[in-house]
Amino acid sequence: MTWRTGTVTARGAAWTGAREVTLRLDTPLPSRDLTTAPWEVRGLAYTTLVGDPDVGDRLLLNVSALARGLGTGGYALVVGPAGDATALPADPHAGPGHLVKARYTPLQAMVLGVDEQESAHHDTLRDADDLAGLPVVVADLHSALPAVVAGARHAADVAGRPHPRIAYVMTDGGALPAAFSRTVATLRDTGWLHTTVTVGQAFGGDLEAVTVHTGLLAARHVSGADLVVLTQGPGNLGTGTRWGFSGVAAGEAVNAAATLGGRPVASLRVSGADPRDRHRGVSHHSLTAYGRVALAAADVPVPAPTADLEALPTWGADLTRQVHDQAATLAPRHQLVDVPADTALLDALRRSPARLSTMGRSLDGDPASFVAAAVAGVHAAHLTHQPTHQPTHEDPASR
Numbered sequence: 148m149t150w151r152t153g154t155v156t157a158r159g160a161a162w163t164g165a166r167e168v169t170l171r172l173d174t175p176l177p178s179r180d181l182t183t184a185p186w187e188v189r190g191l192a193y194t195t196l197v198g199d200p201d202v203g204d205r206l207l208l209n210v211s212a213l214a215r216g217l218g219t220g221g222y223a224l225v226v227g228p229a230g231d232a233t234a235l236p237a238d239p240h241a242g243p244g245h246l247v248k249a250r251y252t253p254l255q256a257m258v259l260g261v262d263e264q265e266s267a268h269h270d271t272l273r274d275a276d277d278l279a280g281l282p283v284v285v286a287d288l289h290s291a292l293p294a295v296v297a298g299a300r301h302a303a304d305v306a307g308r309p310h311p312r313i314a315y316v317m318t319d320g321g322a323l324p325a326a327f328s329r330t331v332a333t334l335r336d337t338g339w340l341h342t343t344v345t346v347g348q349a350f351g352g353d354l355e356a357v358t359v360h361t362g363l364l365a366a367r368h369v370s371g372a373d374l375v376v377l378t379q380g381p382g383n384l385g386t387g388t389r390w391g392f393s394g395v396a397a398g399e400a401v402n403a404a405a406t407l408g409g410r411p412v413a414s415l416r417v418s419g420a421d422p423r424d425r426h427r428g429v430s431h432h433s434l435t436a437y438g439r440v441a442l443a444a445a446d447v448p449v450p451a452p453t454a455d456l457e458a459l460p461t462w463g464a465d466l467t468r469q470v471h472d473q474a475a476t477l478a479p480r481h482q483l484v485d486v487p488a489d490t491a492l493l494d495a496l497r498r499s500p501a502r503l504s505t506m507g508r509s510l511d512g513d514p515a516s517f518v519a520a521a522v523a524g525v526h527a528a529h530l531t532h533q534p535t536h537q538p539t540h541e542d543p544a545s546r
Contacts, residue, residue: 148209148257149209149210149238149239150209150235150236151174151210152174152207152235153170153172153188154170154173154206155170155200155204155206156169156170156202158200161194164195165194166191166192166194167191167222169187169189169190170187170188170206170208170223172186172187172208172210177241188213189221193253196253197228204228206227206229207226207227207228208223208225208226209254211247211255212247215241215245215257217245217247224253224255242265243266244259244265245263246258246263246357248323248348248349248350249323249348256350258350260357261354261361261369262365268369272361272368272369276364276408277407277408278409278410279408280409280410281363281366281372281404282374282375282409282410282412282527282528282530282531283363283374283375283377283410283412284376284412284523284524284527285378285397285411285412285413285414285445286378287414287416287430287432287433288378289328289381289382289383290330290503290506290520291414291416292315292330292331292376293334293339293499293502294499294503294520295524295527296376297498297499297524298521298524298527299525299527300528305491308532311374312372312373313339313341313372313374314340314343314372314375314376315331315340315342315378316346316359316366317343317344317345317349317378317379317380318349318359318380319346319348319349320380320393320394320396321379321383321393322349322379322381323348325345325349325351328381331343334500334501335353339499339500342372344356344370345362346358346361353370354370360406360407363377363404363407364407374528374531377404387425389431390435395432395435396436397433397437398436398437399441401413401436401437401445402443405443405444411443411444412448412527412530413437413441413445413446413448414448415447415449415474415523416429416432416516417433417450417515417519418505418506418513419461419513419515420461420513421506421513428466428473429469434473437477444482446481446482447474447481448525448526449485449486449522450470450515450522451485451486451487452467452489452518453489455489456489456518466515470519484526486525486526488518488522492521492522493510493514495521496518496521505517
């Protein structure tokens with residue numbers, strides 16, 4: 148991000164929620180020739196965010212797009228007021244990369260997209276169109292991520308196989324910066340995740356992609372993933388209405404994975420402890436996303452717990468029956484897969500280097516939630532050894 152401070156010299160047009168201003172910069176935009184570098188720029192203030200600037204106001208500006216010569220409305224975006232001695236970070240190195248995320252917001256960020264023309268992987272992805280059976284585990288909540296990964300690694304251990312190479316495709320339904328997630332950082336640092344791909348308006352992954360589709364293709368053709376976990380970043384948005392929740396995109400992700408020849412695995416959001424009826428058993432988020440939004444078929448792993456798991460607090464035989472009955476409503480379109488779950492799987496979850504927490508509840512507080520995600524990982528790991536799955540291995544470290 149390229150920062151500047153400047154003073155308003157004139158107010159321009161205004162419309163609902165926005166005001167144009169003319170600004171005299173304290174330091175010109177980057178240029179090889181400072182004698183011709185622009186000192187005066189047009190700015191845009193979103194008045195509901197930063198107020199309505201007046202002549203003489205000194206402002207903090209995001210001029211990243213102007214510095215790179217992009218359109219972006221031709222504006223310096225007003226971030227907020229600036230003091231007389233506001234210290235600014237140094238200008239970033241010029242290029243490559245002109246993919247803008249959190250677009251047209253005061254804090255829009257410029258990144259190098261794995262699929263853009265300046266990327267070393269552009270030729271690889273230009274005509275890429277096939278995931279070749281790559282298992283893609285789709286989940287509603289970010290908290291499912293470490294549990295899915297733990298399940299996949301546990302299945303490999305049981306089978307005596309190497310741990311799968313796992314890519315996380317982070318969508319923009321929750322947090323936009325990948326750095327907000329301590330879970331991702333921990334899983335990456337410990338080697339449980341090989342690659343993070345941030346798609347849509349999300350940013351900060353090892354690879355950046357424009358869409359879920361190119362993010363999935365990058366996971367296969369660039370990172371060489373054996374399986375993918377796809378979910379939003381932290382911060383699920385829900386309104387208590389049938390359609391007003393960010394997890395609706397889970398159904399669209401199933402469609403994307405299937406369209407590209409992947410093997411969608413729909414991880415169920417399950418709870419035995421949530422006080423809200425709509426999230427007890429299988430959450431209405433899963434039933435709506437997979438039952439109404441997903442038009443393509445997916446495998447739906449359903450936990451089949453042993454008696455000792457079922458005896459855990461907040462579980463019980465009634466919850467097992469409820470989950471199976473609710474999952475059965477998805478059967479006309481999707482393939483239900485009963486996946487055995489035992490204490491060994493629970494122990495694998497306890498070994499997760501990332502803290503397990505969902506809606507403020509721990510593994511012991513809501514074991515069914517994490518086990519339901521883990522069995523999706525178990526099933527996906529089994530799919531990696533089907534003949535149709537032939538991953539490529541172009542390491543992102545080579546980019």
